[in-house]
Amino acid sequence: MSSNLLLVVACALVDPDGRVLLAQRPTGKQHAGLWEFPGGKVEPGETPEQALVRELREELGIEPCEQCLQPFAFASEPLESGGHLLMPLFVCRRWDGFIHPAEGQKIVWTRPDQFREYPMPPADKPLAAELRDRLVGARVG
Numbered sequence: 001m002s003s004n005l006l007l008v009v010a011c012a013l014v015d016p017d018g019r020v021l022l023a024q025r026p027t028g029k030q031h032a033g034l035w036e037f038p039g040g041k042v043e044p045g046e047t048p049e050q051a052l053v054r055e056l057r058e059e060l061g062i063e064p065c066e067q068c069l070q071p072f073a074f075a076s077e078p079l080e081s082g083g084h085l086l087m088p089l090f091v092c093r094r095w096d097g098f099i100h101p102a103e104g105q106k107i108v109w110t111r112p113d114q115f116r117e118y119p120m121p122p123a124d125k126p127l128a129a130e131l132r133d134r135l136v137g138a139r140v141g
């Protein structure tokens, strides 16, 4: 059975105030201008965690320890390109280094209850709602 499955790993970086980092997709790429969680495709031979550590290093210049990546939820969504996206989302609250977007992409730190100000790709919407429920709820409770 062939499925054109695209495995992409993503991360909600959470700061001590409970804000989450969103990055804007650069022009010229699929979903350009939309806001997403940092991450990228899992390459052959990599675990999702290894891929995420590599992507966060390449995209943002930070080093999370693998043990600080907490599995949170996943998205399963058809892509406009014809494939199907499977995207595990991790939460990470601790990393080394200072965030510096390598490709000059825009980033924001925003509380999950304000995600609606940042248009996201379809796969991210249920993940955003889950973050809103579980992160904001956790802080209140």
Ligand SMILES: Nc1nc2c([nH]c(=O)n2[C@@H]2O[C@H](COP(=O)(O)OP(=O)(O)OP(=O)(O)O)[C@@H](O)[C@H]2O)c(=O)[nH]1
Pocket (backbone or CB within 6 Å): 008, 009, 010, 029, 030, 031, 035, 036, 037, 038, 039, 040, 041, 085, 121, 122, 123, 124
């Ligand atoms: N990183 C990331 N990708 C997402 C999210 N939501 C979502 O639909 N995607 C999709 O998943 C794919 C991510 O792959 P990528 O970031 O490596 O894609 P890219 O086109 O930049 O990669 P490339 O430069 O290697 O071709 C894209 O199709 C992207 O639109 C998200 O929250 N984070």
